[in-house]
Amino acid sequence: MAAKLRETPLIDELLKGPWPSFVKEIKKCAQNEKNERGSARSNDLLGVLERSYKETIGHWKHGGIVGVMGYGGGVIGRYNDLPEEFPNVAHFHTIRVNQPSGWFYTSDILRKLCDIWDKHGSGITNMHGSTGDIVFLGCATDDLEPTFADLTALGFDLGGSGSAVRTPSCCCGMARCEWACYDTMALTDDLTRTFQDELHRPAFPYKFKFKMSGCPNDCVASIARADMSIIGTWRDDIQIDQKAVADYASKLNLENDVISRCPTKCMSWDGKKLSIDNSNCVKCMHCINAMPKALAPGKDRGATILLGSKAPIIGGALLSSVIVPFLKIEPPYEDIKELAEAIWDLWAEHGKNRERVGEFIQRIGMGNFLEQIGLEPRPEMVINPRSNPYIFYDQDQE
Amino acid sequence: MAAKLRETPLIDELLKGPWPSFVKEIKKCAQNEKNERGSARSNDLLGVLERSYKETIGHWKHGGIVGVMGYGGGVIGRYNDLPEEFPNVAHFHTIRVNQPSGWFYTSDILRKLCDIWDKHGSGITNMHGSTGDIVFLGCATDDLEPTFADLTALGFDLGGSGSAVRTPSCCCGMARCEWACYDTMALTDDLTRTFQDELHRPAFPYKFKFKMSGCPNDCVASIARADMSIIGTWRDDIQIDQKAVADYASKLNLENDVISRCPTKCMSWDGKKLSIDNSNCVKCMHCINAMPKALAPGKDRGATILLGSKAPIIGGALLSSVIVPFLKIEPPYEDIKELAEAIWDLWAEHGKNRERVGEFIQRIGMGNFLEQIGLEPRPEMVINPRSNPYIFYDQDQE
Amino acid sequence: MAEPKKKRITDIGPPSYENFLPPIIKKNYGKWKYHEIIKPGVLMHVSESGDKLYSVRAATPRLAATDTIRLFAQIADEFCDGFLRYTSRNNVEFLITDEKKVEPCIAKLKKEGYPVGGMGNSITNIVHTQGWVHCHSAATDASGVVKCVMDELFPYFESMKLPAKLRIAFACCLNMCGAVHCSDIALLGVHIKPPVVSHDTLPAQCEIPTTVSACPTGAVRTATVDGKPSVEIVEEQCMFCANCFTVCPSIKLNNPTDGLSVWVGGKVSNARHEPMFSKLAIPYIPNEPPRWPTVVKSVKNIVEVYAKNARKFERMGEWIERIGWPKFFELTEIPFTKYHIDDFTHAGESFRRSVYFRQSDVRE
Amino acid sequence: MAEPKKKRITDIGPPSYENFLPPIIKKNYGKWKYHEIIKPGVLMHVSESGDKLYSVRAATPRLAATDTIRLFAQIADEFCDGFLRYTSRNNVEFLITDEKKVEPCIAKLKKEGYPVGGMGNSITNIVHTQGWVHCHSAATDASGVVKCVMDELFPYFESMKLPAKLRIAFACCLNMCGAVHCSDIALLGVHIKPPVVSHDTLPAQCEIPTTVSACPTGAVRTATVDGKPSVEIVEEQCMFCANCFTVCPSIKLNNPTDGLSVWVGGKVSNARHEPMFSKLAIPYIPNEPPRWPTVVKSVKNIVEVYAKNARKFERMGEWIERIGWPKFFELTEIPFTKYHIDDFTHAGESFRRSVYFRQSDVRE
């Protein structure tokens, strides 16, 4: 039977209001009769949180090295700094469980995941973590291995942490979106499987994230949050259904809402026919977004590969930058895998500790980087050529 | 009588073609009968040049410290590395003579300048140097002081060199341009006079250039080439002569050439009347440039003051950046002078050797810089606020 | 109940997504033709075959009890043959084939307290992080602030009346796990006091060279304290990034003076305008639990000014770019301070290097 | 002839410009109403009073013999009551009040070899520097290259048929005295071999710490050579900026392998588009005196492609921005190399951080 709930007047204020309440979720766990140990943990979590709310300061300490046998990642260690007062959360680790591509589930599989977590942990989850994992929040050190055993038995495995490949993620792509220029879910699944070793046994200078978006709308924020961003695009003409355009013309202000919003002004509408100068289209998606029934990406589809985005620590945030302007994305994806491996080899050898790929490229120079991984320089890789005159001319040739 | 001209088959190729030839100019000097010593110098210069053309390498050495008494600048020392072969250009210094504002001359004053230079130097000049000076090119060390005496007697003085204020320069402004938003020539003249000491006696970490342009067309490239750029602008409404607009409408394609080229799209033309949303005008000048008879800058005129442009050595080139969004420019210009002096005081104290003001501001931070010189931060100073989260929060206040 | 010892399974990766796709998706995979948002929170995708899939999107607080997940499973069984998915922003989507089940599904979700919306030109769920619930690094709570902000912005979740999508993200420290660097509005926990070093424990817990080199500004210096090797912090050089804290457990940065900053104008999509970073709007707001009134008010103000002034299809950053930052500060009445002017490595790139700006005609 | 000793005059500054203004300018100072370019090289300014001033602009090679200046003085006497001025780009302008004198003045100038033009949508004089005529730092000649380029582009000086103004600048080394960093087309002398150190003379001539710290990449290191203090150059780290050479006379950088690079798309004015830096088009062309055929051909090619493709009022940089750099390289047939991708301090700012570019539909 679950223990009596702690008194938490401050965080109880967060039970009010229309938005679903995380405090209610923690309380559900604290009152979960199926899960006695877990409910005690959740109850102590309420206490810790109430205390933080009173003191305006957190009560968690640096994690130590905890994990499951043979894996270097997948678990984030976490300890409380008030273990006397809150013994049930003295250690309160998280387990990152690799989600299925596109976050599709059946009710059946979700229930089985819940069973495992109720058996071993706090019952608190994040659906999902910011990288994409199913996050089991609040596991004692001793429970890690049994949880892992049950997870693998169900067909799940851990996600990444530390200086390793991180759990790849993707938009729903072809499963439910008409704009997907390649099969994001299939590629994500394949890369995840191919790079299990790189994912579970950190061997890089720092973390490496993959994110796949099916089109330039970039619904997994790949360009901002992935060391390798694979973003769908096309290189032939936008498909136009002129009749459907005409229908939109009666609902939308075609001139204001579409034509004049095209960043390269490459569209025109004569009242009857929409024309697009596709050679000047930068594939921004706006016109297609605005008229999904009338327009669609071209038929010669593939993706642009970009490298290097990351959060600001420590040189400032980066967005990914173009490394392969266009690539057809087809199984078995050997070209992408070889590219990733070539990059890792170079970076593993020459990267500094805690230096992300994006920072590494900037430090050694894009020109050198391309030469090392065997890619040709292309003007699509830059907004503009250099403006400073500090050119490292090769000395070995005239 | 002038010596026999040296044989210069290579550079003689540069006598051909429609563009006026500098080789012809040097030859004129080498044959100048009024100036025997000077013509010998010019003749040797032809020889040096021919040699460089043959060997594809220059023959000038680092300058030493040469100059006129009591001045730290105004002369660039220059020595030849083949003094045996070309004795008349063994030393071949340049004298920078401060031009009158706007480069206006009378035939009379030009002749008098020529007389001085024929008397003491090679007869070769640059009209003008890149900073704006009248450049006398090719003076022997002993001739410096006499040249200077004759120049000052004529009412001229030296320009700047070294770590000092450099010769200020300006566009012709109100003298001959209808767009001048302040009197560039008067300000240039006044600043030059006020800062004679700073110009002649280097006391800064590095050079400091002033350039004044009367409007955002910036005909002296002030924003690219001056540590302090003073560029005319206005803040009320563009003056419109609707009748004249209508006249242009028959010559220009108003829609394509003017309206659609406005960077903020703040203009419209209904076939009869031109309207401008002046609150969105960024004072780019395009519409005014395109229709000078119809449009003119507003009446509430002044200037924007910007700081810090420079060539790339060594951190990369900079353009000047806004420090005072708008200032009325009126004699005696105390506000501008005080601002310049406040900047120099700070920079002289904290600047590194060979650090230009633009680099200095970036190193110490614009926020600190503004605080030190007593200016308020204004959003006009930036393209956008910071995107990195590395904020140096003050510790002395809560 | 002890289970019989089995061979240890490792490196299998996640189960294939194919196991979890509803038949309508399997059939129409890669063959969707177009979509329509038929009402707030309800997407209809139409396939080349004419098949129609209805997705009902409901909010979650992301932090979910197993019992809540079970509740969603039950709802999926009731309306969607057991098929559902989560989105990249922590919403849950019920994948319905039978149009008639759409309304009952919505009704059920609302009844259980999981409102439907976050589609089209709305404010959807806030991408966020751990905060005081789990992370050692947090300068503020995450879930609590998110809850208070979304309570206030709730009408924008349930409707589609904004000029464009408005994405809010939250991160509790400068590590920015919520990837707030490219959001229309970003909330970011900040430390504003320099780290405190435990000289006693440091020699045992930290690698001193790593700690020294972790500091991007060189503010961490080696020092000898009471005869023992340690480090000291040159306070004027610290900009509170917490990188020294990340690598050394004997350095403490959390402080009751911690608070939040507000950033605006970032985006990720390529639509119309290239992706943009978020830019600083408000440098510091103190932590005010439990309901963070100042943050909530500030965000609401920015949303309302944007909603009132932006043109159709204009994301926050596009709008600000059109009107100019001086106007943004004027309209929102947020004071512009020296903190807004970048002074880090690439600071100079953000200086206004032209005379190309709107002159205000207010006399000085 | 010895003059009597006078008190030494210093710090008087230049004579006041007021001494040199023609009466029509004094009268109408600040009261000009509008202007017209009545034909190539001839500006007419009309004042509020109705007065008209004609300015005839003639090319000079900048490097001028005193006799040439005397010639200009004489022409000014003949047509302009002795009034003339120089422009910010080394042209000379004859300030004529009497319209009837315009044509004779032009005729005289042409006859003397100083052509009239450089106004409106033309190519005006090339801003340039000393080159082998005077500077120790020069990687190439200045006046010679300028002469050859302008000989070739001469029709563009005399006409106004370009889409917009096209400004060319020239600098003979990376110090860029010609301020080539913001020009439509810029020619820049470059060294491509590392400096050579005279270890013999160095101890006497150079301050070693200054020399070491002058190098932005840390390629200059202290060294002991033959028992004497000196410096050595780490060749792989050198990008040939010549800064060590500037501060130390015992370092030599000039080399017969020196050459030129070509840059495009910069501008200074705020018209339509903010000022822009020039960007690298051609990394290296060897010095080919006396007529520099490759440079001339390359510049001409760029001008012609621009002239053919740009829209009215579009400066080089605006045009390239509209069509995109890949297209620029395609149209000009200039190869894109690794040198074009920036790798200095702010390199990352020039990377394409979006998928926002024109996809060429050529199969890979």
Ligand code: SRM
């Ligand atoms: C759990 C999660 C936040 C969440 O609530 O969702 C998370 C939590 C932590 N992140 Fe993160 N990061 C999480 C996604 C991210 C993301 C977003 C993404 O992956 O799309 C980013 C920004 C993108 C990027 O990778 O740059 C991110 C950027 C960081 C950084 C800064 C890295 C950088 O190069 O700038 C750190 C600092 C570090 O690595 O030392 C960090 C470090 C951490 C640590 C391990 C704290 C630390 O300093 O050791 C956090 C553990 C928190 C805890 O105790 O629970 N986390 N972290 C996310 C992972 C869940 C999952 O696996 O699905």
Ligand code: SRM
């Ligand atoms: C004569 C002149 C070039 C010309 O042919 O017109 C010139 C000539 C020299 N410049 Fe310059 N600069 C001249 C205008 C410029 C300009 C243009 C301007 O002022 O508008 C610039 C770019 C703008 C700027 O200031 O950044 C310029 C940027 C430099 C630099 C790089 C400074 C920097 O901070 O990046 C140097 C290197 C140095 O200072 O050591 C330099 C150095 C030099 C030296 C003194 C060479 C040296 O390393 O000591 C040259 C002497 C040449 C000689 O022997 O005749 N010169 N120099 C120009 C001055 C004439 C005059 O007084 O009117």
Ligand code: SRM
């Ligand atoms: C379900 C989801 C993908 C997934 O696999 O999970 C998704 C699904 C769709 N997105 Fe998205 N987007 C999703 C996250 C994103 C993100 C990522 C993010 O916000 O972190 C972005 C980038 C946002 C940014 O730029 O900051 C994103 C930018 C877009 C855009 C571009 C909008 C713009 O004008 O900038 C579109 C086009 C549109 O809506 O017109 C779009 C369009 C769509 C469409 C219409 C695509 C389709 O045909 O099915 C889907 C419904 C849109 C809607 O919700 O209004 N989606 N979409 C994600 C839902 C998140 C949520 O729960 O709210």
Ligand code: SRM
């Ligand atoms: C005489 C001079 C100023 C001086 O005091 O010496 C001058 C004079 C005029 N400029 Fe200029 N500009 C002069 C150098 C410049 C410069 C500086 C430079 O080139 O180094 C610029 C900046 C160039 C740049 O952006 O790189 C400059 C950018 C302009 C512009 C903007 C053009 C644009 O579209 O970007 C205009 C407006 C126009 O022409 O429509 C302009 C317009 C004018 C007008 C029409 C102004 C007027 O009403 O009198 C003058 C005649 C223009 C013409 O030549 O076509 N002037 N003008 C300079 C002549 C140089 C020469 O001999 O060729």
Ligand code: SF4
């Ligand atoms: S990124 Fe493109 S393909 Fe993927 S879900 Fe978003 S709109 Fe669809």
Ligand code: SF4
């Ligand atoms: S996708 Fe974007 S760039 Fe291309 S035509 Fe449509 S709006 Fe224009």
Ligand code: SF4
């Ligand atoms: S900068 Fe403006 S005011 Fe000065 S000459 Fe040029 S156009 Fe006229």
Ligand code: SF4
């Ligand atoms: S000056 Fe420029 S911004 Fe202002 S109205 Fe004219 S074209 Fe538009």
Ligand code: SF4
């Ligand atoms: S943003 Fe910082 S405090 Fe929040 S979860 Fe990530 S590392 Fe922890």
Ligand code: SF4
């Ligand atoms: S918080 Fe950051 S800036 Fe401050 S001392 Fe630590 S690492 Fe250095």
Ligand code: SF4
């Ligand atoms: S650009 Fe270089 S070589 Fe040319 S004059 Fe200036 S310093 Fe001398």
Ligand code: SF4
């Ligand atoms: S030329 Fe420049 S980069 Fe090369 S050694 Fe000298 S200072 Fe360093």
